Amino acid sequence: MINSTPIVKALGAYALADPLPEGLPPIAQNESAFPPSPAALAAGQTALASAPLYPDPDWSDLRRVIADEHGVAPQSILIGAGSMELIAATFRAYLTPGASVVAGQYAYAYAATCAAQCGARWAAVEEPGFTVSVNALLAGVTSDTRIVFLCNPGNPTGTAIPAAEVLRLRSNLPDDVLLVVDQAYGEFADAQRGAIFALADRGDTVILRTFSKSYGLAGARVGWGVFPPDIAAQVRKLLTGSNVSGISLAMAQAAMADQGYMRDVVDRTAARRDALAARLRALGLEVPTSATNFVLAVFGDADTASAANVALRDAGLWLRPMGGYGLPNALRMTVHEDATHDRLIETLQQVLT
Numbered sequence: 001m002i003n004s005t006p007i008v009k010a011l012g013a014y015a016l017a018d019p020l021p022e023g024l025p026p027i028a029q030n031e032s033a034f035p036p037s038p039a040a041l042a043a044g045q046t047a048l049a050s051a052p053l054y055p056d057p058d059w060s061d062l063r064r065v066i067a068d069e070h071g072v073a074p075q076s077i078l079i080g081a082g083s084m085e086l087i088a089a090t091f092r093a094y095l096t097p098g099a100s101v102v103a104g105q106y107a108y109a110y111a112a113t114c115a116a117q118c119g120a121r122w123a124a125v126e127e128p129g130f131t132v133s134v135n136a137l138l139a140g141v142t143s144d145t146r147i148v149f150l151c152n153p154g155n156p157t158g159t160a161i162p163a164a165e166v167l168r169l170r171s172n173l174p175d176d177v178l179l180v181v182d183q184a185y186g187e188f189a190d191a192q193r194g195a196i197f198a199l200a201d202r203g204d205t206v207i208l209r210t211f212s213k214s215y216g217l218a219g220a221r222v223g224w225g226v227f228p229p230d231i232a233a234q235v236r237k238l239l240t241g242s243n244v245s246g247i248s249l250a251m252a253q254a255a256m257a258d259q260g261y262m263r264d265v266v267d268r269t270a271a272r273r274d275a276l277a278a279r280l281r282a283l284g285l286e287v288p289t290s291a292t293n294f295v296l297a298v299f300g301d302a303d304t305a306s307a308a309n310v311a312l313r314d315a316g317l318w319l320r321p322m323g324g325y326g327l328p329n330a331l332r333m334t335v336h337e338d339a340t341h342d343r344l345i346e347t348l349q350q351v352l353t
């Protein structure tokens with residue numbers, strides 16, 4: 001018997017998302033309802049010719065366009081194979097077995113997996129009304145806490161707290177606690193992004209973003225973050241060298257340079273989302289106010305939610321059930337086309353009447 005380490009042995013088996021049958025609308029994983037910028041597709045085509053060569057291991061061109069667009073220093077940016085790689089590396093750099101990570105009860109589940117990979121304790125605090133409570137996060141901090149993980153806007157709730165609340169969280173946390181702000185949906189709630197990115201200047205806060213959602217490049221696997229210099233130096237030691245392909249880097253760079261296209265996608269997605277949420281509420285469902293590209297539909301009880309899920313799957317609509325988040329009475333649906341929304345509402349009408 002060859003033993004893996006005790007920490008790895010204690011982890012649950014790697015779980016794949018339910019594979020979506022061919023031809024059905026992708027509405028379970030919060031991918032964009034729109035294609036990426038045409039400029040990104042063209043850049044990817046051109047970059048195919050460089051496939052025989054290793055990519056730029058320092059991501060110089062992509063870091064420069066991100067830095068220009070966001071008013072941060074290029075050296076403060078790290079690029080990951082998705083922001084998932086950056087969450088994992090950041091946690092590994094700062095968590096020892098027995099340390100705790102404080103997060104809201106509905107925080108992004110992959111972060112809890114990353115904490116478990118370090119042998120750390122996931123200390124979840126209540127999110128009243130499906131919304132992160134800064135007071136609850138602060139109350140959850142103990143002498144063992146090394147990281148507070150804040151997903152804002154949140155997944156799977158969709159809700160956002162104002163920038164002022166994020167700043168209040170940071171200024172009331174102990175100096176030796178790292179705050180990781182996961183902004184995978186940040187472009188959908190960008191009003192005060194400057195104040196959020198400036199938190200990295202304090203030396204104790206990391207802000208993560210991704211090309212997977214608003215830029216429509218989930219398959220390219222590119223995430224990025226703004227890190228204080230000392231923290232960037234530590235986390236970078238744990239990233240795989242040449243972690244992102246040259247094709248993906250070229251696509252991300254062109255997508256970042258085409259802010260007009262991304263803003264249009266975000267606006268159109270938000271309009272469809274709000275219309276969908278209103279229709280779901282008219283059916284009597286609770287839908288927390290979403291600042292993302294998806295909605296959480298909360299049913300009266302778990303039985304109704306699972307009956308709805310069965311009927312929706314029969315209709316070719318594969319939503320994400322939320323039992324894993326302690327929400328067996330809820331389903332999460334990514335914003336898609338009007339025809340998909342119509343089919344969803346019709347199916348739910350039949351289930352609920």
Ligand SMILES: *Cc1c(COP(=O)(O)O)cnc(C)c1O
Nearest residue numbers: 082083084108155184210212223
């Ligand atoms: C989608 C998502 C991510 C990251 O995705 P990548 O594709 O790895 O960049 C991170 N956090 C949250 C909350 C997400 O929903």
